[in-house]
Amino acid sequence: MRLHFIAIGGSAMHSLAIALQEKGDKITGSDDEIFDPSKSLLESHGLLPQAYGWFPEKITENIDAVILGMHAKADNPELLKAKELGLNIYSYPExxxxxxxxxxxxxxxxxxxxxxxxxxxxxxxxxxxxxxxxxxxxxxxxxxxxxxxxxxxxxxxxxxxxxxxxxxxxxxxxxxxxxxxxxxxxxxxxxxxxxxxxxxxxxxxxxxxxxxxxxxxxxxxxxxxxxxxxxxxxxxxxxxxxxxxxxxxxxxxxxxxxxxxxxxxxxxxxxxxxxxxxxxxxxxxxxxxxxxxxxxxxASFKGASKRLELMHKSDKVIVYKDYAHSPSKVQATTAAVKKQYPNRHLIACLELHTYSSLNSEFLDEYKSTLDAADEAIVFFSPKAVEIKRLDILSKEAILDKFKRKDLQVFTSAEDVLQFLDQKEYQKDVLLMMSSGHYGGFNFKDFSDKHS
CATH class of the missing domain: 3.40.1190.10 (Mur-like, catalytic domain)
Incomplete structure (x- = not known):
């Protein structure tokens, strides 16, 4: 089949494109921006678009089907051309x-x-x-x-x-x-x-x-x-x-x-x-x-990437990263790590990144979710709140929502990373939780420094 991907750079879309090419289908695609790892993977398989943007001239009658990613908007020029030609248009799950x-x-x-x-x-x-x-x-x-x-x-x-x-x-x-x-x-x-x-x-x-x-x-x-x-x-x-x-x-x-x-x-x-x-x-x-x-x-299963993934282990500090972001998962992950290492000092660090987690009303759901940690840190970007067009969040609001008086709240990724880097670790466990990029935390550099 000849298939065209609108928004080929998506985290799921690029994987599907590669899989279909490996199956023998002929794949083309477009996107207005593509980041790693999608970019490198598409490039290595010869599927990276030559130029970013939307090109309705790519949409022709001999395309068997168009696969539409979530990133594409209703007025996407390629989508409009595909509808005009009466092509089969599928979402990823369809x-x-x-x-x-x-x-x-x-x-x-x-x-x-x-x-x-x-x-x-x-x-x-x-x-x-x-x-x-x-x-x-x-x-x-x-x-x-x-x-x-x-x-x-x-x-x-x-x-x-x-x-x-x-x-x-x-x-x-x-x-x-x-x-x-x-x-x-x-x-x-x-x-x-x-x-x-x-x-x-x-x-x-x-x-x-x-x-x-x-x-x-x-x-x-x-x-x-x-x-x-x-x-x-x-x-x-x-x-x-x-x-x-x-x-x-x-x-x-x-x-x-x-x-x-x-x-x-x-x-x-x-x-x-x-x-x-x-x-x-x-x-x-x-x-x-x-x-x-x-x-x-x-017996040999080590876990999925970013799911309670062990990133560093030494006598001084053990570091895990986890994709936890919803309140139930944050609470369960924090409790699990503390139960696994009851004799170590647990530092739980949560990045608020999703639309839900940055919503002042939904934040009530995070009450007591970090209570199992000996030391708790929350950080978020006011810029992310602005981009998502949500009400402004203050440090005081975060403290109130989590209901933990000793909670440390940062509004700058640079500040929280500096804080973590300068700590004197002794029999600690550092748990980093985020659905984003952990504020840019460099796990390798941290391991090299605290081995």
Whole structure:
């Protein structure tokens, strides 16, 4: 097929473009700006546009389909030309569904843990040489691209994002996949710019369950009360498998999990990660991997990129970075790290970066989320607040919302980075949490200095 990508530089779009080219399709694309790592990856595959911008002359009648990214606006010149010519126009998730109509679709959804669970499943399948198509939300070790598509594989494993599909399609992405097998990890209000109330947000998961195919299978986290309620009431999935946190202990900073073959050490830790593991086990069993083989593979799983990723370890300081940004994930991650290292001083540093986290009303949800830390730091950019056209935030407002009197608040990335760099570390753990760029924190330089 000949396919054209409008907004090819997107974090998901560039991976799909590369995957389709590797499958044998002819790919072209446009974008008005592209940054690394997308830029370098597109360039290495010969897919980087020769010039930035929108060029309607690229849109011709011999294009089989146009794939439209979220970055593109409704008045995009290439989109208007494609509509004028009557071309097939797909959003990212629409195209994935079209590709997988004849496959068994396995969709991993939930407010948090999607990428980690999908990465766990893919790690296990790869370990046992089970070939599947897949789409991940992040890069993981041993996989060159986060998307892989074929004509021959029976299964496709999809990360089910609840954010909107495209400017032409305001439906959440995971509503379009119509899964045969699905997992939901939990529900915690997010994306308030799209879902202004918690009730509206929950509704999206109810609609997702209703979109499942007849005779489908649902795996869900029974420890999440909101999720358990809608899962138990759902009528579309024929089979339902609840899961919960498995039994575990922690010895000398290592998490040990109970398995049918005895106690097994893990590279990962934290209640959320162990819940994710329990859900991943069910999905792998439905995809043909038995329990013992699952645990054998999981012994070597180190985690998805940016998900509680160990960046540095020395006697003085251990450093983790985590993609945590929603209140529930911030609280769970902070508590997990403190439980893993009870005898070390935990410094939790959170960058407020998303639209929701910088919204003064939604900030109430962050109350007590950093309480497990011995020392807590929050920083944000007033410029980011301005760009998102939100009400001005003050340090006093942040202190009030988090309900922690000793919270240290910074409004300059340079100031917080200098503060962290000049600290005298002794038996500390530094946890950096952000959905952005951690304020430009250079993990390598920090490691070199504090080894």
């Amino acid at each position: 195209f994935l569904y079209e590709h997988s109509k004849e496959k068994t679709r396995v969709v991993i959804g939930g407010s948090h843990g999607k990428t980690s669970i999908t990465a766990m499943i893919l790690h296990v399948l790869h370990y046992h040489q089970h070939e599947v198509d897949y789409m991940l939300g992040a890069q993981i070790d041993n996989f060159e691209n986060s998307v892989h598509l074929t004509e021959t594989n029976d299964f496709i494993l999809l990360e089910g994002d609840e954010y909107l599909s495209s400017v032409l399609d305001p439906r959440p992405k995971f509503h379009l996949y119509q899964p045969n097998i699905a997992l939901l990890s939990g529900i915690a209000w997010d994306h308030i710019n799209v879902f202004p109330t918690f009730e509206n947000y929950i509704k999206q998961f109810e609609l997702f369950l209703d979109s499942m195919t007849n005779g489908s299978t649902l795996v869900y986290n029974a420890e999440d009360e909101n999720l358990a309620k809608i899962a138990e009431e759902a009528t579309k999935p024929t089979r339902k498998h609840p899961y919960q946190t498995p039994e575990f202990t922690i010895e000398d900073g290592v998490t040990l999990i109970e398995t049918p073959e005895g106690v097994m050490p893990l590279e990962i830790f934290g209640k959320h990660n162990l819940q994710n593991l329990a859900g991943a086990k069910w999905i792998c069993q439905h995809m043909g991997v038995d329990e013992n083989d699952f645990y054998e593979a999981m």
